[in-house]
Amino acid sequence: MPAGIRDKVAILGMGCSKFGERWDSEASDLIVEAFSEGISDAGIDVKQIDAAWLATAIEEQHVGKSAVPLATALRLPFIPVTRVENFCASGTEAFRGAVYAVASGAADIALALGVEKLKDTGYGGLPQRGRGTLNNMVWPNLSAPGLFAQLAAAYAAKHGASRQDIKRAMAHISVKSHDNAAHNPKAHLRNRITLDAVLNAPMVAEPLGLFDCCGVSDGAACAIVTTPEIARAMGRADIVSVKALQLSVSNGLEAQHNSWDGSYFHTTRVAAKRAYQEAAIKNAREEIDIVEVHDCFSVTELVTLEDLQLSDEGRAINDVLDGFYDSGGTIPCQIDGGLKCFGHPIGASGLRMIYEIYLQILGRAGERQRKTLPRMGMTHNLGGFPHQNVCSVAIVGRYD
Amino acid sequence: MAFGILAAAAYIPRLRLQRRAIVEANRWFAPGLSSLGKGERAICNWDEDVVTMAVEAARDAMTARSRESLESIYLASTTFPFLDRLNAGIVAAALDLPEELNALDIASSQRVATSALRMALHAGQESLIVAAEHRRTKAASPIELTSGDGAAAIVVGEGAPIARLLASSRQTVDFVDHFRTQESVYDYQWEERWIRDAGYMKIVPATIARCLDAAGVSGSDIAYFCMPAPVPRVVPAVAKAAGIADAAVADNLLAVCGDTGAAHPLLLLVAALEAAKPGDRILLVGFGQGADALLFECTAAMQDIPGRLGSAGYLARRREETNYGKFLAFNDLIEIERGMRSETDKLTPLSALWRNRDTVTAMIGGRCKVCGTVQFPISHVCTNPNCNASDSQEPHAFAEKTGRVNSFTADRLTYSPDPPACYGMIQFEGGGRWMMDFTDVEPDVLSVGLQMRMMFRIKDIDTQRGFRRYFWKAVPAESSTRRP
Numbered sequence: 001m002p003a004g005i006r007d008k009v010a011i012l013g014m015g016c017s018k019f020g021e022r023w024d025s026e027a028s029d030l031i032v033e034a035f036s037e038g039i040s041d042a043g044i045d046v047k048q049i050d051a052a053w054l055a056t057a058i059e060e061q062h063v064g065k066s067a068v069p070l071a072t073a074l075r076l077p078f079i080p081v082t083r084v085e086n087f088c089a090s091g092t093e094a095f096r097g098a099v100y101a102v103a104s105g106a107a108d109i110a111l112a113l114g115v116e117k118l119k120d121t122g123y124g125g126l127p128q129r130g131r132g133t134l135n136n137m138v139w140p141n142l143s144a145p146g147l148f149a150q151l152a153a154a155y156a157a158k159h160g161a162s163r164q165d166i167k168r169a170m171a172h173i174s175v176k177s178h179d180n181a182a183h184n185p186k187a188h189l190r191n192r193i194t195l196d197a198v199l200n201a202p203m204v205a206e207p208l209g210l211f212d213c214c215g216v217s218d219g220a221a222c223a224i225v226t227t228p229e230i231a232r233a234m235g236r237a238d239i240v241s242v243k244a245l246q247l248s249v250s251n252g253l254e255a256q257h258n259s260w261d262g263s264y265f266h267t268t269r270v271a272a273k274r275a276y277q278e279a280a281i282k283n284a285r286e287e288i289d290i291v292e293v294h295d296c297f298s299v300t301e302l303v304t305l306e307d308l309q310l311s312d313e314g315r316a317i318n319d320v321l322d323g324f325y326d327s328g329g330t331i332p333c334q335i336d337g338g339l340k341c342f343g344h345p346i347g348a349s350g351l352r353m354i355y356e357i358y359l360q361i362l363g364r365a366g367e368r369q370r371k372t373l374p375r376m377g378m379t380h381n382l383g384g385f386p387h388q389n390v391c392s393v394a395i396v397g398r399y400d
Numbered sequence: 401m402a403f404g405i406l407a408a409a410a411y412i413p414r415l416r417l418q419r420r421a422i423v424e425a426n427r428w429f430a431p432g433l434s435s436l437g438k439g440e441r442a443i444c445n446w447d448e449d450v451v452t453m454a455v456e457a458a459r460d461a462m463t464a465r466s467r468e469s470l471e472s473i474y475l476a477s478t479t480f481p482f483l484d485r486l487n488a489g490i491v492a493a494a495l496d497l498p499e500e501l502n503a504l505d506i507a508s509s510q511r512v513a514t515s516a517l518r519m520a521l522h523a524g525q526e527s528l529i530v531a532a533e534h535r536r537t538k539a540a541s542p543i544e545l546t547s548g549d550g551a552a553a554i555v556v557g558e559g560a561p562i563a564r565l566l567a568s569s570r571q572t573v574d575f576v577d578h579f580r581t582q583e584s585v586y587d588y589q590w591e592e593r594w595i596r597d598a599g600y601m602k603i604v605p606a607t608i609a610r611c612l613d614a615a616g617v618s619g620s621d622i623a624y625f626c627m628p629a630p631v632p633r634v635v636p637a638v639a640k641a642a643g644i645a646d647a648a649v650a651d652n653l654l655a656v657c658g659d660t661g662a663a664h665p666l667l668l669l670v671a672a673l674e675a676a677k678p679g680d681r682i683l684l685v686g687f688g689q690g691a692d693a694l695l696f697e698c699t700a701a702m703q704d705i706p707g708r709l710g711s712a713g714y715l716a717r718r719r720e721e722t723n724y725g726k727f728l729a730f731n732d733l734i735e736i737e738r739g740m741r742s743e744t745d746k747l748t749p750l751s752a753l754w755r756n757r758d759t760v761t762a763m764i765g766g767r768c769k770v771c772g773t774v775q776f777p778i779s780h781v782c783t784n785p786n787c788n789a790s791d792s793q794e795p796h797a798f799a800e801k802t803g804r805v806n807s808f809t810a811d812r813l814t815y816s817p818d819p820p821a822c823y824g825m826i827q828f829e830g831g832g833r834w835m836m837d838f839t840d841v842e843p844d845v846l847s848v849g850l851q852m853r854m855m856f857r858i859k860d861i862d863t864q865r866g867f868r869r870y871f872w873k874a875v876p877a878e879s880s881t882r883r884p
Contacts, residue, residue: 121740125813128741133752137760137859138777138871140823140837146811147835150824154807157848205811206820206843255835256775256783258827262807387825387835 004278008103009242010228010399013042014355019219019343020188027062027117027220028073034220034348035074035113042109042224043234046074049224050107052081053097055090055114055347057383058127059083062117070113087383088296089247090114091221091350092392096245098225108230114352115220116345126216145205145213147385148297152207154262155303159314163207169317170298171198173325174211174340177295180327181337183368188217188343212298217343221351223358228399240361241399243376244278246271250388260387267391268307268380275393276309281376284309288395289374290360291331292353294382295338304380305333308393327368335360335368350381350392357396403524404561408670408702409460410711411453411532411551412657414840415721416440419545425724426540436545441658443721444549446730446817447839447858450477450532451487452870453551455494455856458530459800460714461553464706467495469557472502472527474520476513478580478662479534480505481868490870491530493761494856496797502527510628513666514686517554518694521565526557533661536731538586546630548658552666552711562673562705563682563696567615571607572690575599592631600634604691605641608683611693612642619643622695623680626650626668629687630659644683656715671711673702719840730817741815746862748869758795763854763872765832766793774831796832798854802877803828805850810843817861826852826874839873851877 015038017030025033039046054070056063063069067081084093091114098110121127126144130136140146152166175195181187193211201209231239248271254260272284281287291310295301302320305311310331311319319325325333336342336356339349357377359365376397383390423437444453454475475488482490488503502525506512513531520527532551537544577599578589589595604627612619619642629635629652639649650672652659660667665686672682676698686692702710709717721727728734758764759777766778771787774796782789808824815821822838824846838846839857852874859871 123740128744128815130744133749134756134759136746137748137753137756137869138834138836140835141814141816141821141860142823142835143811143814143821145813146809146821146823149809149811150807153809153824153848202812203810204813205809252779252783253785256833257773257785258831258833259785262825 001274001277005099005103005245006243006278006280007228007241007399009099009225010231011223011240011242011358011396012044012109012226012231013038013224014222014358015041016186016221016352016355017219018186019217019345021119022218023119025218027069027115030117030218030220031070031073031113031115034222038222038224044109044224047077048109049076049079049111050109051079051098051101052076052111052113053094054081054083055085055094055350056083056116057085057087057090057346058116058118059085061120061127063115086390088294088346089350089381089383089390089392090347091352092379092381092394093350095223095351095354095394096247096392098223099242099245102225102227109224109226111222111224112351113220113222114347114350116347117218118216118345119218124216143205144385145208145297147387148300149205149208150262151303151386152299158261158263161317165317166299167199167207169302169320170212171195172320173295173298173301174198176326177334177338177340180335180368181341184336184342187337187341188215189337189341208297208299214296214339214344215341217345219343219345219348219352221348221355223351223354238362239399240358240396243395243397244275244393246275246278246393247390249390250384252388254387262386264303265307265382265386265389265391267389268304268382268393271391271393272308275395279395281395288331288376288378290335290357290370290377291333291380292336292338292356293333293380295334295340296344296382300382301333308378308380332370335370350379353379353381354394354396361396361398401558402561402564403558404556404564404699405554405673405696406557406559406561407461407465407555407705408562408673409457409463409553409708410667410670410714411456411460412442412711412714413444413448413453413549414717414719415443415445416718417443417721417724417727421722421724422545430540433540433542433545436542439655440720441545442548442550443727444534444730445840447873448534448549449481449858450479450534451481451490452856452858453534453549454491454530454532457532457551457553458491458495458528460708460710461528461555462495463708465555467497469526470497470501470528471525472520473497474504474506474516474527474529476506476516476529476531476662477533478507478509478512480507490761493757494870496762496764510662510688511665511686511690511692512662514684514692514694515570517666518568518570518692520556529554529556529666531663531666533663535587535661536585536733539728539733543587543589543630546654546659548660550657550660550663550667552663552670554666554669560700562700562702563698566617566695566697567611568692568694569607569610569614570690570692571603573603575603575689596631596634600629600631600638600687601641604638604685604687607691607693608642608685611695615695617681617695620645621681622648622683624648624650624672624676624682626665626672626682627685627687628652628659628664628668667711673698674710674712677701739815744815745864746860747865748862748867753869760871762797763799764795764797767796768792769794774828776832776834798828798832799872801828801830802851802853803874805846805848805852806833807848808838808846810846822846837873838875840875845876853877
């Protein structure tokens with residue numbers, strides 16, 4: 001394995017718009033809102049940005065193709081700008097582009113910005129859309145909840161868990177995220193919900209009820225990155241650096257080969273293992289202080305906790321119900337509300353997760369700040385479906 | 401070796417609409433329909449049509465038979481989904497029949513199937529004759545109650561026939577008891593008493609007489625008289641006129657299935673062949689702008705040829721449906737609010753369909769010659785992580801494989817004409833897997849490990865262009881277990 005990028009890149013500034021049903025905002029408005037916070041945090045001028053990456057996934061609903069919408073919204077001075085798309089993990093892809101540019105020396109300062117303007121669909125949930133010419137002919141007319149729901153059946157079959165056990169753990173996850181988001185002024189859904197409400201909610205895709213599914217939101221988030229040396233030279237004392245950045249992409253194994261049992265994310269396991277190696281982490285459960293996972297559905301969060309080696313295999317239900325991942329628990333998970341309640345503007349989500357870890361490490365998370373300042377945090381940004389997906393794992397921490 | 405019927409099979413859709421549901425819904429308007437309110441009729445699921453039913457009947461008929469030796473396929477119907485695209489060609493492709501094949505759609509009368517069968521028997525080639533019907537009927541019409549959806553398939557050829565043709569006769573006249581045109585969706589029918597007296601009773605007995613004369617057989621020698629007639633009391637009257645015993649009049653399946661139109665003569669023949677003993681004589685009559693009569697003698701017991709579901713098996717594979725509204729919606733007889741999620745463009749690029757026909761229409765995947773891993777779809781690089789050999793795969797057919805549910809859901813968010821959309825990962829016996837649609841299943845029976853088999857179904861209907869695309873779906877195997 002290559003040496004990796006541990007501590008080669010520092011986060012200079014981050015920004016995040018209010019997430020939600022932003023009926024009055026164009027994507028460009030959201031871009032500017034996130035960027036204004038990010039550049040002010042970085043303390044630089046827009047002309048100091050050497051290169052930029054834009055993440056959007058369902059661009060046909062808002063900005064259209066290419067990187068031009070970002071360059072235009074911010075009047076970037078004719079610098080290299082690249083648009084990336086990798087399902088719901090697009091935000092971390094933009095981050096990876098910017099981080100790699102800095103790590104390589106091609107750029108001193110780079111911008112990653114993710115945006116999604118989803119609430120022009122006319123109905124709730126992600127837009128129903130084509131999946132590609134041949135896929136349209138041989139795939140079910142599927143939805144994300146329909147595919148992620150299948151984790152539950154396979155997980156239960158494998159671990160001998162009852163539907164009721166899984167439903168209870170999933171409900172705990174959603175209640176916890178709503179509780180957390182109540183402290184987050186930028187979150188889309190800030191209402192508290194009860195366990196009973198979750199368990200009795202209308203079914204979306206068996207066994208996922210309404211509250212097992214994340215919100216669909218408008219929003220944007222961004223990161224401005226540079227080298228730790230430049231950050232220091234700019235007078236920064238508290239530096240958050242990138243410890244690891246890994247991406248694993250399904251190659252058809254899960255969809256086509258019977259070695260995958262459908263109860264876990266193969267990509268997440270691969271990406272997590274590589275990320276821990278890159279970050280020199282030996283025991284994730286002991287060394288990771290805080291985590292933001294891709295909780296598009298409550299069941300995704302549940303199985304991901306095992307895939308990230310935070311819970312032992314088959315033990316996530318117990319850890320969740322024991323409060324291990326609650327805001328006051330050992331490893332808070334979704335302390336900002338997660339996709340579930342902060343919201344899920346697709347292209348922005350990966351950057352929103354890093355934004356939260358960044359704030360938490362610097363002690364700037366306000367009401368929702370973890371009591372003991374975390375030193376090492378992790379984000380997990382997934383795109384696609386359990387049987388074919390892309391998975392990003394990023395580890396960021398205090399730079400010593 | 402002799403020439404005759406080598407195999408016979410049928411397909412009846414699983415859903416059986418209870419006639420009392422139709423009668424009760426329409427009583428306010430047409431109280432007279434209550435006399436037709438007994439029993440049930442077979443109805444297509446939303447994803448079934450003449451082509452899909454024909455494929456299933458043909459698969460059943462071809463059980464344990466080589467598909468390589470077929471020389472012809474004839475598809476008979478008056479309700480083809482395509483007017484200018486060979487429907488028999490879709491069936492042939494789904495069955496992966498050899499491309500060097502005669503293939504014909506035969507249409508436009510209720511006796512097309514008997515005519516096709518008669519001509520195939522005279523042509524002397526190994527042929528598959530399939531008939532299927534899915535008629536749209538006006539709400540509160542008698543035919544809505546008496547008709548049913550279904551299909552039948554007969555294989556004729558040289559070999560060890562279960563029945564051989566003794567004689568046949570035909571008559572063609574322009575007797576219009578009902579009609580349907582390119583401009584009209586529904587049948588328009590004349591008075592039943594006139595159809596009976598001037599039509600059936602004038603045309604059929606004479607045609608039967610010529611057939612029996614040619615064979616030197618008398619009416620009393622007939623063990624099974626198979627003749628569909630939705631008009632009441634016609635069949636016993638014809639039997640009497642032909643000297644056929646009352647007991648020989650075959651059950652018309654109206655109570656359990658309904659009249660399957662162009663497919664019905666063959667469906668009755670299939671049912672008779674399933675019940676008959678060697679030596680039994682079966683007289684088959686098709687009526688429509690004249691008549692066909694075909695006289696068969698059973699030479700072997702149908703039960704002796706390798707197992708298939710047949711009409712009895714498919715009649716037993718049933719689910720009662722009491723929701724008349726669902727039937728109306730499935731047949732586009734009411735406009736229901738399908739929601740914005742249904743508006744996704746369903747365009748099928750025809751060039752891509754052609755390029756991928758083995759994958760999409762025949763469900764042929766690949767088997768790696770290096771490591772033996774079976775996979776779907778076929779690809780350049782083997783999916784086995786310990787192999788990943790290049791260009792190592794030979795075609796491997798999945799359609800006849802069973803599989804087990806690895807994971808599943810019942811999805812109420814995505815658009816389905818019959819929500820919830822059930823789909824999941826199917827793991828095939830012998831290898832390979834695919835995330836695919838389920839059909840003919842209720843969510844509460846789904847479980848990990850449930851055994852499933854494949855059925856050819858409508859995948860999507862492109863309402864913008866009138867096109868429909870087909871693919872294979874998984875159905876529970878338990879309700880369609882093959883006879884031993």
